[in-house]
Amino acid sequence: MKALRLHSYWRSSASWRVRLGLNLKGLPYEYAAVHLLKDGGQQNSAEYRAVNPMRTVPTLEWTEADGTELRLSQSIAILEFLEERIPSPALLPKDAYLRARVRMVAEAVNSGMQPLQNLAVLQRIKSELNGDDKAWAAHWNVRGLEALEALVKPTVGRYCVGDAVTLADVCLVPQLYGARRFGVDVSPYTTLLRIEAACMELPAFQAAHPDRQPDAVPV
């Protein structure tokens, strides 16, 4: 039996993606909360930096049947690892081009949107540049959502790419939540909203929602 432990923060969209991957694959895991705001950010502690030098969540600790301990960070790398080790249910299509379309949408979120609204980035926008961090984050979300709406059009079915959930949906749903938090009007993105609604009917998506996590703070 594999023992899994996920270092996560309830509102971190990258942690959310991995919670989704684990839920969709039916993998139970221990939840290790990393509070990104408390104590100057627990991710900056020497203890956590030894676990993850990038000082980000999530980090997945995976103990093999023989006791070997693996440790992985970067949500997309973790999700690809889960896909390779636990192939069913598949979160990537079989066809190479469709797989690429899934990864393209996932990366448009993972590298095109989320890094720009990362907590460390917003803190620097505010503290170093006296900027409006919420307006900054909203700008990149609008730009990204416009692109995503166009990117999914050629492949959309019930979900981003066809009628099965993929890594594209796993990235999209947390990003829409983030966009709303930063005050973005998401109503123009009707295709994305329809996909989100379809995802949220699934128990794996419901259980991965920030509000359902042990470290969630009631608003």
Added chain:
Amino acid sequence: MKALRLHSYWRSSASWRVRLGLNLKGLPYEYAAVHLLKDGGQQNSAEYRAVNPMRTVPTLEWTEADGTELRLSQSIAILEFLEERIPSPALLPKDAYLRARVRMVAEAVNSGMQPLQNLAVLQRIKSELNGDDKAWAAHWNVRGLEALEALVKPTVGRYCVGDAVTLADVCLVPQLYGARRFGVDVSPYTTLLRIEAACMELPAFQAAHPDRQPDAVPV
């Protein structure tokens, strides 16, 4: 025969990664220059946005033997596609955990560093926030390089992960070039520099360098 066309900008590190992937796989391609500064940025033109709604380079156009035209953006999605369609020489190890380590390093660059020094981001730091764009970029590069130096330690051989070139190296080399451009002293990162030197001995890396591209501007 497959016809390939790459929309690229000489100094774009994401374009550079895909040039490396194509060179390492031995795939010739047509070079379609997209000037990110001229005409208010050619990536913002209606024509290019139809090709790539994210308004980024690279975009790869790939014509199948039967004439089907595929179009892909997002460097990591393109590199994974190349790996699946042209498996040899492999740019990912066989072992799932080592593959994940490669992707972790690649993503630490792709989502953890490069998005924060993206041209559109630097322009906004300067124009909207009156910030020092070069200092902004340098900050995230230092933070990222420190993490990368630690991330590669457990797996380093001649390259980031063992003794074969992988997608981790393909992401690392252009990032080091970017860091130097922003004035970062890269000398503390001795492991990364050693890997870079090993890569630059390879003709595929030499040919992908910005200075060797048709749209390069002599400094």
